[in-house]
Amino acid sequence: xxxxxxxxxxxxxxxxxxxxxxxxxxxxxxxxxxxxxxxxxxxxxxxxxxxxxxxxxxxxxxxxxxxxxxxxxxxxxxxxxxxxxxxxxxxxxxxxxxxxxxxxxxxxxxxxxxxxxxxxxxxxxxxxxxxxxxxxxxxxxxxxxxxxxxxxxxxxxxxxxxxxxxxxxxxxxxxxxxxxxxxxxxxxxxxxxxxxxxxxxxxxxxxxxxxxxxxxxxxxxxxxxxxxxxxxxxxxxxxxxx
Numbered sequence: 001x002x003x004x005x006x007x008x009x010x011x012x013x014x015x016x017x018x019x020x021x022x023x024x025x026x027x028x029x030x031x032x033x034x035x036x037x038x039x040x041x042x043x044x045x046x047x048x049x050x051x052x053x054x055x056x057x058x059x060x061x062x063x064x065x066x067x068x069x070x071x072x073x074x075x076x077x078x079x080x081x082x083x084x085x086x087x088x089x090x091x092x093x094x095x096x097x098x099x100x101x102x103x104x105x106x107x108x109x110x111x112x113x114x115x116x117x118x119x120x121x122x123x124x125x126x127x128x129x130x131x132x133x134x135x136x137x138x139x140x141x142x143x144x145x146x147x148x149x150x151x152x153x154x155x156x157x158x159x160x161x162x163x164x165x166x167x168x169x170x171x172x173x174x175x176x177x178x179x180x181x182x183x184x185x186x187x188x189x190x191x192x193x194x195x196x197x198x199x200x201x202x203x204x205x206x207x208x209x210x211x212x213x214x215x216x217x218x219x220x221x222x223x224x225x226x227x228x229x230x231x232x233x234x235x236x237x238x239x240x241x242x
Contacts, residue, residue, distance in 0.1 A: 009053060013046075017151040018151045021148065026116045042072070043065060123142035
């Protein structure tokens, strides 16, 4: 962390993600825009000052600040990780196959409410080893994650983002299933009113086809001059019908 002072105003400028809290990262992650003023606002957020402070300073000082915080505009080099240690406690990211329905629903709800609420999402899917998911702990745990350095949680974020599509697909599958379940009583009611619901199953046309086919073979065989009896257990000669 570098301290820069101008006209009795001092700010602390981070030099890497080690100096930036996750709550600050969430702020700059939520900021969209491509103008110069938007860029100043993002850099001010990293330094945890109001944009007006930097806008009132000379360009030379601002350029110096940019040289320190340029890392926020670069790609995240962190490799995906599944756990981190906070105050002697290991918090482990839940594998997608072990997530409960409650976790899927709460992650989907949190994302839709605020896509930048990364600490809130981590609070749902990352907890001490062996601990079952408890919704009532989410708020307290989100505050704990929000106060961690970004460098510490970047591997978890990378892990989550890699499987984000799978989370979305499973949530969509659940919602689709819920819609089908809602429509099931109406579909059954229609079939019952027609009185022909069971006839719509594919098995009945198949059974009917094979039954009619067997009957046709039996009828046709009566008019043949010869017929094959190799399938009969007691060997018999071929009979001629005159």
